[in-house]
Amino acid sequence: MSPAVASAKLTLSYPLYASDFDPQNDNFLLVGGGGGEGRTGVGNKITLINSSRKHTISEVVDIDLSRDEDSVTSLAIASSTVSSVTAFAGINSSQADQNAGKNDHLRSFRLEYPPPKRANAEESNDVGAQAYRGQTAALGRASLFTPSTAPKKETYQRVTRLSKPCKINGGQLGAIATGLAPQGEIVLFDAKTNGPMGPWVEARIPLGQGVEAADVDIIGLNDNEGSPPGNFAVAYCTDYEVHAFSMALKQNSTPEPRLSYGEPHPDVFAGKARPKFRSLRFITPHLLLLLQNRPNRQGADLLLLELSSSFQGKIVGRKSLHRGINAATALSVTHLTSSPPSESNQLVAAVAGQDTSIETVTIEHPISPPYRSLKFKTHTLLRSVHPQQITSLSFSVSSPPVATEFSASPHYIKLASTSIASTVVVHTFPLFPFPPAQKSAKRRYVLTPPGRSDAATMGLSIIFSALALALGAFFLQAFTEIRGGSPDYLGAKGWLSQRVHDYIAIPYILENGTSIAPSTTAISTLSGSASQSASSIADQVTNTLSDLTSSISNTAAAAAKEILYDTPEEAKAAVSSALDAASSAVSELNAASEAYSATASSSITSLSSSAASRASAASHHVRDLLSRHYEYHQQHLPDSDDVHHMVIHDDEASGKLKAGFHRPGAEEGGNEAKVRKFEELSNKEKELWKQRLREAGVWAVDEGEAVLKGVFFGSVAGAVGAAVREAIG
Numbered sequence: 001m002s003p004a005v006a007s008a009k010l011t012l013s014y015p016l017y018a019s020d021f022d023p024q025n026d027n028f029l030l031v032g033g034g035g036g037e038g039r040t041g042v043g044n045k046i047t048l049i050n051s052s053r054k055h056t057i058s059e060v061v062d063i064d065l066s067r068d069e070d071s072v073t074s075l076a077i078a079s080s081t082v083s084s085v086t087a088f089a090g091i092n093s094s095q096a097d098q099n100a101g102k103n104d105h106l107r108s109f110r111l112e113y114p115p116p117k118r119a120n121a122e123e124s125n126d127v128g129a130q131a132y133r134g135q136t137a138a139l140g141r142a143s144l145f146t147p148s149t150a151p152k153k154e155t156y157q158r159v160t161r162l163s164k165p166c167k168i169n170g171g172q173l174g175a176i177a178t179g180l181a182p183q184g185e186i187v188l189f190d191a192k193t194n195g196p197m198g199p200w201v202e203a204r205i206p207l208g209q210g211v212e213a214a215d216v217d218i219i220g221l222n223d224n225e226g227s228p229p230g231n232f233a234v235a236y237c238t239d240y241e242v243h244a245f246s247m248a249l250k251q252n253s254t255p256e257p258r259l260s261y262g263e264p265h266p267d268v269f270a271g272k273a274r275p276k277f278r279s280l281r282f283i284t285p286h287l288l289l290l291l292q293n294r295p296n297r298q299g300a301d302l303l304l305l306e307l308s309s310s311f312q313g314k315i316v317g318r319k320s321l322h323r324g325i326n327a328a329t330a331l332s333v334t335h336l337t338s339s340p341p342s343e344s345n346q347l348v349a350a351v352a353g354q355d356t357s358i359e360t361v362t363i364e365h366p367i368s369p370p371y372r373s374l375k376f377k378t379h380t381l382l383r384s385v386h387p388q389q390i391t392s393l394s395f396s397v398s399s400p401p402v403a404t405e406f407s408a409s410p411h412y413i414k415l416a417s418t419s420i421a422s423t424v425v426v427h428t429f430p431l432f433p434f435p436p437a438q439k440s441a442k443r444r445y446v447l448t449p450p451g452r453s454d455a456a457t458m459g460l461s462i463i464f465s466a467l468a469l470a471l472g473a474f475f476l477q478a479f480t481e482i483r484g485g486s487p488d489y490l491g492a493k494g495w496l497s498q499r500v501h502d503y504i505a506i507p508y509i510l511e512n513g514t515s516i517a518p519s520t521t522a523i524s525t526l527s528g529s530a531s532q533s534a535s536s537i538a539d540q541v542t543n544t545l546s547d548l549t550s551s552i553s554n555t556a557a558a559a560a561k562e563i564l565y566d567t568p569e570e571a572k573a574a575v576s577s578a579l580d581a582a583s584s585a586v587s588e589l590n591a592a593s594e595a596y597s598a599t600a601s602s603s604i605t606s607l608s609s610s611a612a613s614r615a616s617a618a619s620h621h622v623r624d625l626l627s628r629h630y631e632y633h634q635q636h637l638p639d640s641d642d643v644h645h646m647v648i649h650d651d652e653a654s655g656k657l658k659a660g661f662h663r664p665g666a667e668e669g670g671n672e673a674k675v676r677k678f679e680e681l682s683n684k685e686k687e688l689w690k691q692r693l694r695e696a697g698v699w700a701v702d703e704g705e706a707v708l709k710g711v712f713f714g715s716v717a718g719a720v721g722a723a724v725r726e727a728i729g
Contacts, residue, residue: 008056011421011424012424015034017032018090021077030046030049031424033071044067044072045065057426072091074090077162078162085111089108108140109138109139144201145181145187148181186205187205188204207238216234240276244258287305288307291303291328297327300325321351322378324383336348345365348362349363356389361376362379389419394416395415396415398413412430413431675714677711
């Protein structure tokens with residue numbers, strides 16, 4: 001279940017395309033957009049938003065831009081103070097100026113913050129304070145891209161990215177990238193100025209015909225690499241490749257990007273589509289987070305790319321995003337660092353999907369190579385954040401708390417998202433100290449406690465589920481074997497004592513009273529009877545054939561004698577007589593064969609019917625008598641308090657078992673019935689009666705003793721009531 005996350009929503013008067021938090025003060029958020037050039041009636045603006053409260057956000061000040069120019073396409077805050085913020089934005093000049101070869105696409109602005117008391121005016125109900133509108137100023141504009149030679153000028157500033165200012169000399173590197181240009185280009189510039197003016201371009205990176213940068217990111221090297229101040233690592237991605245390089249401010253040399261990773265071409269028999277990179281962010285100078293969309297909108301993935309000192313990369317981690325995100329549209333990250341630095345840090349990443357959902361993921365990583373224990377953990381999935389497509393995501397910057405702040409107020413990070421539906425939403429995520437019960441210098445704030453990755457958690461869940469299913473199947477098989485409902489595969493009947501087995505091993509009885517498991521004794525008896533009948537038929541056929549053979553032999557001998565010693569006429573008559581005798585013998589043989597076939601078929605049919613009838617009777621005979629007893633009592637004695645019990649006894653005259661119903665205490669012929677319940681018999685008597693019942697084929701061991709409980713047993717025939725009598729044996 002996703003944790004509860006506080007959110008605040010605000011709807012402005014224009015579609016939004018870009019956003020950025022003040023890196024020094026997460027109470028202020030800058031957003032920009034507009035309707036573009038034309039007579040749409042929707043203006044182009046940059047708005048400063050007060051995000052100091054969890055459940056409410058409000059406008060502080062607007063910058064109204066010209067409606068004769070394009071809307072804001074990208075935005076980044078360069079620096080801020082207590083009283084103001086400076087930002088760069090990508091805004092194209094009018095179409096007429098572009099056709100004339102002039103496009104001042106890079107703009108800079110300064111917005112003044114309201115005083116602290118007025119920033120929280122909504123809480124004080126100060127109407128004058130709420131009406132406050134700060135001062136804004138346009139600092140400058142410049143055209144840094146190489147002029148387009150295409151007949152239709154469509155190039156715009158797709159990406160605006162700024163590094164963090166260096167701690168020593170305050171140097172800051174900026175990067176912008178083209179969109180819809182005939183030949184893609186990345187321009188790197190010195191962002192530590194009051195406005196874009198003069199020859200301040202540090203480097204240009206041409207991308208080639210029809211190739212554009214999907215995203216660019218910058219990270220300083222001096223903090224972690226021991227490099228001189230002003231050294232940076234830069235990475236950018238196209239649709240299928242990731243490039244990286246290092247550079248320094250004022251180096252007056254062209255950097256040489258290295259191919260760090262390329263998406264391989266598919267197999268010759270597979271489709272031509274390949275996954276495309278959508279965005280990237282530095283985690284450390286040697287670790288990149290990549291956002292990639294699968295072909296044909298089949299999902300999105302996060303990849304971890306480890307970079308060597310020569311910027312050669314290898315994939316060291318991968319996570320598939322939620323299946324509802326068919327394609328990702330935006331990525332933002334924030335670093336949860338500690339002071340002093342710990343051995344590992346946590347990165348929080350947010351990905352926006354085309355379905356207007358946002359998935360947040362944490363990555364626990366070492367602060368330096370090698371990166372061998374990288375763990376992805378899904379934190380939450382925010383569904384239907386906006387009514388239409390999300391255009392940008394921005395995390396606030398998390399400042400590492402000092403040791404004395406762990407007992408102070410809770411810490412939070414904020415995530416802002418914008419959409420083309422003119423909505424901006426700010427989610428507030430609480431952070432937790434880790435380790436929770438330890439007070440040490442290495443304690444830090446995290447969004448999710450470090451632990452098993454999503455893959456490890458899923459693997460353990462699958463293993464435990466499989467074990468549970470296997471144990472359930474094992475015990476079910478053992479139980480059905482004990483009950484006699486399945487073949488004996490496990491030998492479970494031998495696991496229990498006789499008493500426990502008899503208590504559990506109750507055969508399954510159908511609605512008509514028949515038992516699923518027939519009596520093995522009755523079946524053995526029927527099998528023996530069938531064998532004897534078949535043997536008798538075979539003996540009869542053998543005797544018949546023997547007699548026919550003897551008859552033919554005698555006739556032939558007599559005929560031969562007549563031929564040797566009598567006259568020809570007599571010999572002829574003898575031969576004719578012998579032939580007639582042989583023909584008669586053959587006819588008798590055929591008749592005997594047909595009689596044998598008919599007799600065997602009839603006997604087998606009769607035996608089968610008899611076997612089925614006797615097996616059915618043997619399998620439920622005792623239980624059937626109990627059922628008849630119940631029906632008799634309901635029909636003839638419905639209101640009587642007399643209870644007639646079923647009695648089985650040994651008839652001394654016939655030597656058979658007989659059954660009937662008897663009311664205890666009744667007398668017949670002057671003799672009181674000497675009968676006892678089965679459970680009142682001694683163990684020896686119980687065994688003798690069970691043996692007699694098995695031999696008679698009316699009870700089987702598989703049925704257990706439970707069916708015999710409540711049945712009376714006796715040896716005197718006169719003690720049995722005359723209500724119902726039935727010969728069993």
